Amino acid sequence: MKKDKNKLRSHCPVNYGLEAFGDRWALLILRDIIFRGKRTYGEFLSSEEGFATNILASRLDHLVEQGILQREGDKTDGRKSVYTLTEKGFDLIPLLFEMILWSAKYDNQSEAKRIAPLVELIRKDNRRIRKISQTAKEQVKQGIALAREYSS
Amino acid sequence: MKKDKNKLRSHCPVNYGLEAFGDRWALLILRDIIFRGKRTYGEFLSSEEGFATNILASRLDHLVEQGILQREGDKTDGRKSVYTLTEKGFDLIPLLFEMILWSAKYDNQSEAKRIAPLVELIRKDNRRIRKISQTAKEQVKQGIALAREYSS
DNA sequence: TAAATTACTTGCATTTTGCAAGTTATAATT
């Protein structure tokens, strides 16, 4: 990963995104939260792509530092930390949708085939999904709800 | 990078995208082609983010293997190779647009501030940009033309 | 109170990256 010390290589918007979330593992964490409802270290660890424990920890730290995730202690189990999206994190959902659309088109073994209705919905109107409700957080919460509904 | 040997970690559409193009340097190459009109190894090397020569070569190879770029010899200068987008590559433009929108919102030093009209256009209707014309290649060529026009 | 769990950290071998310095093929210059 990067040293994070606020020294971006450039403020090109593509580069900014890459430095903030554009890391293989960081994006898989976001996927797990958004599409799979995961929230804790242990849940992320169980992903099929196989996080190394130290890498997972460093990426969670990074996403929290970037303001994309927030970490809170679990109310009922003091051992657990719960990671949830901030608004900045929620706003990455349309980007993940675009990745899904692209992969659904070009990976002929894509698991997206199993969620064809969602993919079709996104393809037809990604923007409408974003606009379902007004406030930023509500808007994308509904996007997530939709995503979960269709992918389950 | 990966060993590329067709052994994806998973066919999750997010993971597929990450393995195909989701690498810091690969996406910067695509940015250079799409928004800056670059086409040759030497032009990519001059990017402000600083490609290492071997990494640039390996990423270009990877993108060609993935069918995202195509490499051709320059007609008039036999030393040069020209890299251009395939349809599969063109189809990544909406994803880059989403990155730009996100970074424009959250990086207060974003260079996207300089291309506010384009950002606003994308924000208002990313999908319309994609639909400007019918054929896949033409459609996004016009997207590129628009992007260049507004960012220059 | 002992055994599990959860969220990490540490040590170390392997892999990837980043420079600097080649190399090869073609093109331009003298």
Place this chain on the structure above:
DNA sequence: AATTATAACTTGCAAAATGCAAGTAATTTA
């Protein structure tokens, strides 16, 4: 025609990042 320059890489090697396996510390459950 010979020399120099340019374009696109490759190679070697040190430094950094990654991937395991094996801890550790703070709860929680049995």
